Amino acid sequence: MPRSVIETVESHFQLEANIGGYEAESEAANEIAMAYEHVSKLLATTPFNIAFSEHATASFVAAISSVPFVSGDVVLTTVNDYVSNQIQYLALAQRFGVEVVHAPEAPEGGVDLVEIEALIHRLRPKLVAVTHIPTNSGLVQNVEAIGAMCRAEDVLYLVDGCQSVGQMPVDVQAIGCDYFSATARKYLRGPRGAGFLYVSDRALALGYEPLFPDLRGADWVAPGMYQPAPDAKRFETWEFAWGLVRGTGEAARYALDIGIEPIRDRAWKLADHLRSLLHQQDKVTVLDHGKVLGATVTASVDGWAPADLVRELREHGINTTGQESIDAIIDYTQKGVDGSLRISPHYFNTEEELSVFISSLDEIIR
Ligand SMILES: Cc1ncc(COP(=O)(O)O)c(C=O)c1O
Helix, strand or coil: HHHHHHHHHHHHHHHHHHCCHHHHHHCCCHHHHHHHHHHHCCCCCCCEEEECCHHHHHHHHHHHCCCCCCCCCCEEEEEECCCCHHHHHHHHHHCCCCEEECCCCCCCCCECCCHHHHHHHCCCCCCCEEECCCCCCCEECHHHHHHHHHHHHEEEEEEECCCCCCCCCCHHHCCCCCCEEEEECCCCCCCCCEEEECCCCHHCCCCCCCCCCCCCCCCEEECCEEEECCCCHHHHCCCCCHHHHHHHHHHHHHHHHCCCCHHHHHHHHHHHHHHHHHHHCCCCCEECCCCECHHHHHHHHHHCCCHHHHHHHHHHCCCCCCHHHHHHHEEEEEHHHCEEEECCCCCCCCHHHHHHHHHHHHHCCC
């Protein structure tokens, strides 16, 4: 996290300690309102359309719970959607008899746009759900093209932007989605335990609401009746760690101040450079496959489990993450690997750090 994010979070907790939690919330009302402003600007929308949450999955679950599924409905998704989302689609299948359909991959990587368009047309899915940048691959899905298809067929469209927000420009109008779920803690460099959700005017006007609203998302207006909030706050719940919300707003402001395009250009350039360095290494296979590749670099190393590499690299002061096949069962099976080592350069990393990473990896493998 940038220093200003840490200071924002700490100052709010300090205020709570000094004057009390409810009191701190009302004293920081303007700063909290600014957090909605900054985050909405990040997604090219308005505060009316933003709900804060505890994390990306909480945002995603609130969104998907708003869809009134009945038996036989189709959820159309991709083989590269995030693992938790895939589990949730299957849970919907078990409970409501929803059919989960995975659009196939194109030969060049990424979901096949011709196939997904045909599937939308033929199956009339109740929901199309696509992860913008998967957790298991450097792939950037063409969510705008899929959005245009959903708009043309008037189909509800949910995008998981957990890895893309803060990494690359996001314009929810251009994507054409009804929901966009995200976290603070990844490329955005916000605190852990905070996320947010964009909800379109269209979804709000159609009356979509989470399955379990609470007294923040709705008013109990008569003994047998509640009234959902008019805006995306319908998707929020009452209790918040406001320090984390404010920290998320500050992370958005900080990223906007640097400029999201320079952030993307720098991070993607580092990732491209890293891929070319990895290609030159014996025993290493770069796994990223797609027309557009982002800042997450995935690789497998002959004879090494990713978790062991992560541990060894940490000894060298290098933070990476490892995945097993169950983290992306379809993608890793198609690639013929048991998981991957993920190296995710951020814009603040340097070329020298990539060289240090490569020599450390080389030393470990030897
Ligand atoms: C694409 C994607 N979606 C959703 C999530 C879930 O984020 P969180 O655990 O913060 O809810 C992740 C986490 O890695 C992710 O990579």
